[in-house]
Amino acid sequence: MIKWINLAYRNILRNKRRSLVTMIAIAVGFTSISIFHGYINNAYEGLRWLAICGERLGHLRINKAGWKEQGKLEPYNYMFSKEQTDQIIRLVREEKDVVLVSPQIQVMGTVTNGLTSIIFIAQGVIPQDEEFINKFWFDVVGYVDEGYDEIIGETLREDKTYGVLMAKDMAHYLKMKPGSNGIVMAQTLTGQMNAMDIEINGVYDTGNDFSNDKFMRFNFNFAQSLLDTQSAERILVMLKHWKHTDRLYDLLLKKIRNAGIDCEITTWRDLSISYNKMKSYLDTIFVFLFFIVLAIVLVTTINTMSSTIVERTKEIGTLRALGMKRKGLSNLFAVEGALLGCFGSALGVILHTIEWTVIRLFPLHYTPPGLSTPVAMRVNMVPWALLALMVCFIVLSTIAAIIPARTAGKKNIVEALGHS
């Protein structure tokens, strides 16, 4: 085998320029696919964190059974009572993959600064759990995209229940700053109108144009008293790793049902509107790019190999005359093609690393659709993807070499010897 590789390697060196140009073509193809893959890989990761931590969906969301269908219509019927909430939290916490369990509640109503009033959608959350989510995000990812960690003012505080966070466009419309006072009005669960005083603790960016003019965050207890209830609408579960999502989904569903609480669980994937769509869209573009580049690279390699083979017709005749089988001949060219693919991809990996470093050092800023602030474009280094791509390119260039080699091997030996 070593002998074959040695021969094929020498054959590649015979026409250095041609081999180099072919390798560059393969490398450019390789790099374009791998960089694009690294980009979408990073985009998925970012979108996932945005969904789980940014939109505060958590990995799993536990609701009372039927909440999705009827919850908005008869909210009082589809809430967890205080005992149920405590029981669920206890059950979920037992699992070792769970890092956080937190009850939440949503309130909709109008907020006024005394002059104008606009609608709001607020999540009632537990302050220290909020902080935990932010910290968790930062600790795992190492960075939080610009804009998401920025709160002007301070965060929610346990000891100041009437302090709220307000999304930035909303604060802008209402001319409210940290420290200003206002009034929120909402219907209690039984249908009475209720109003309470608030003070703005901080102003934040939801990261999304559609929600930046409506969203607020309340202290969980404050939201409960605005709704005049002791219940929780949902329980948010954060896991150590998103890959556990589906397994824990089954496990928790069974466990909580066994405890006699009828519930439904939704994963972050089902909840996040943008993640799935963006993913399928980028996947399509990736497949398109992948096939185009492969087709062109394949054609290029066939071209190189076939002209190599035509040049060496005489040699092929000699080899055959000396007793080499057709299979041996195909092998020789196949190894040559494979080596071309291998060197080309190695060059591609180098190019990829250079580009990756450049993008790391000087990240481009752009605003993806649906986000409100520009984010840095990052490209992930995904070793297994590079490996898969390498294998793919080697197989491809081997095929590209075998196709013309087979025709050459079929030639009459005498004719091949006399070829000029």
Added chain:
Amino acid sequence: MMKWMKLAFRNILRNKRRSLITMLAIGVGFAAIGLYHGYIHNAYNGLRVIAIRGEGLGHLRINKAGWNAKGKLEPEKYMFSQEETQKIMKLAVEEKNVVLATPQIQVVGMVTNGAVSTVFIAQGLVPKDEVIIKGDWKVFRPRQGHKIDDETIYGVEMAKDLASYLNLKAGMDGIVMAPTLNGQMNALDMQVAGVYDTGNDFSNDKFMRFNFYFAQSLLDTKSAERVVVLLKKWEDTEMMRDLLLKKLKAVGIDCEIRTWKELSLGYLKMKSYLDMIFIFIASIVLVIVIMTTVNTMGMAILERTREIGTLRALGLKFRGVSILFALEGAFLGFLGSIVGIILHTFVWVIIRLYPPRYIPPGFSEPVEMWIDMVPEMLMILIVSFIILSMVAAIIPARGAARKNIVDALGHV
């Protein structure tokens, strides 16, 4: 010149398979760029129609000066009075590019079905103008029931998720509540005339459409918040903005005008994003195609070193040799582009006949994928591919022509 072309053409035919494969590579590259461009071209058109007609932004939106900054805070100060509205509409409609000018007003409040209530954002629209803005597009029609009209002034259209939360269907009654312009709470009975799809998940659970007069009485005012102008052609948007701004200032109405591009949240971002991907794909494909062509021409030239020597010995100049190969490259590029156009048309026809369905980011329902045939772009692509392959041919040809004639003649 004819003679040169003929020679170049014959040279291409000398190694048919190699030329064919190169042409194929060029063709695939050509078709890839052409198709992707056709796709984004179609997507931009679609997004534009959705912004202007679907979202009902019109081409231009005229607000009172300062509305953008402070309108939400003190709405009563930043509205057009009835006379101002009439005057603006009259002035705008005078222009021949203008199809219509219509007053609108936005209401934000709570809607209830008697049991639960939720927030809404409603646009007060003039029904007969709304029909013109929406045009013939079937997707913009209500899914259920009918549009707002002038007969039942309390009839409203409701976005589909909002309707399903409130369990309201066409024909059912509800109550809308909102603060009037001077801050009093006001409530009015309404009837759901139709349920529609905004096309967007973020707005499908909040949006409603009111009759303009209904919205005015809910806000207890005679004013209009804005005047929306629909133009004949979207290309005139910028020009008309300047023109109307000047015209309105001249009659003493202080206003600010925004275009659909500025108002549509999705359009510009989606466009810059798709443009970026287009540039990425186009440059990758071009680089690989150039490589392929350089390789092919390099081989052809190497094979013909002796010929080049002969030609030079017979008195052909440097330039002559370069021109010969440049023409050959140009031919390759041209024929490759033809292959590309055939491939492009083929795929285009298939997609036309069997359009795949997909959900673009931010949409609530799958749409059919369409690809536009853009002749200008194909022309540009042909020209750029010809130039590229000419360049790819000249690079190795120059090296070959420089060779010593005697050496070249003796080349094996």
